[in-house]
Amino acid sequence: MRTELHSRDSLFDTEPPGLASRLVGLRPYQLGATPYEHPAEPPFVVFAGGRGQGKTTLLRALRDAYHGHTPIALIDGEERQFTAPPPERPARSWSPVGQALTAAAEQLAEPVRGAGRIAFPRLSSGLLAVAAGGWGDREAPHIRLEAERILLLNEADSWLPGFAGRWVGKVISKLVASTNGTGPVVEPIIEATLEAFTEGVSPAHRRLRRAAAWYRDYPNADGSPKLALILLSRHFAAGGASRRHAERHLVRALLADLDDAYTGVVQRSHRHGRPVLLIDNVQEPAGLGLLEPVLRDRADGIGDQAVFFAALRGYAHPALRNAGRLALPEAARETGWRPGTSPSSRALLLSLPPLTAGGTPRVDEGRPR
8 A cells, every 4th residue: 555644654664564464463554464563562652743743644544445355334423323322222331332342243243354243252151241230121123232232242153053042032032031020130131141051062052161160350359250251231220330340351351262272283274363353433432441441450560462453532531641742753673662560551552744845645546565
């Protein structure tokens, strides 16, 4: 791709490799591998600039460059779907972060060249527990629609085709049989979910059982996945700091599911590079709700291999006070980034140079130089 303005070549160049190639491990529009600049932990890259500086153009260009080659998702914190719950969804079981995780996982699950869909059993079981906290006496058709969207995140290519559909049927049947329309349904839904995890001996069911076991470490769960998911639902519904605690675990679940897709000889032989998450308007609640938990977990030694590129309106934010700082052209060949001990030091803030006299940034079609 030919790029113009703001030294876009520092991001998209292939010879020598630009920043995107060095972090993702793949050249734009190609499956050609590039050595990682930061093999242990990539920085959380944030493009900083004012309105009209071309940040959105950069993120869309990154999506186009890697779509179909490695799992990639793009969300915009200002989109309507991340600013308020839909009319049929109670506020206690909805948040911008939960919606952003669902939207990101749906995009990341898409098959890429040489590899099938990624399944998200940890994330989907957590999202299902959260959604169930708002179901109560609601109509079954609405519940079915929400459950289907969440549970389809477990549908992996070549693993039990149609499994998610059968699982939804089990969950709904359990709900109808276990409730009288007046009480909470969180426990019946969680029980049905865990029962679906334990049935069967296929590789898909083994993957689901590993996902259930992952929740044993949830605080105060005493090693019980069921209690963990019940607590997660309660913490989310409580709002405030309790909700942020639950959301941090949901973000962690997404990244653990992604890591799972790259674990093992077979997975590594089919998947190249790293998965990529793109966040426009990261200063909005949906964006900050992803950025801050990732930075905190990385600072606490809970690592992941996802590559994040985000766009920030402005040149500073409290969540990025200790981030590394460079102008985008300075990252063309090497960032020199080294994380410190604080969460915000896990980020690298790249300021965009002022626009030249040409006006609006654009990305021309074509192959990388």
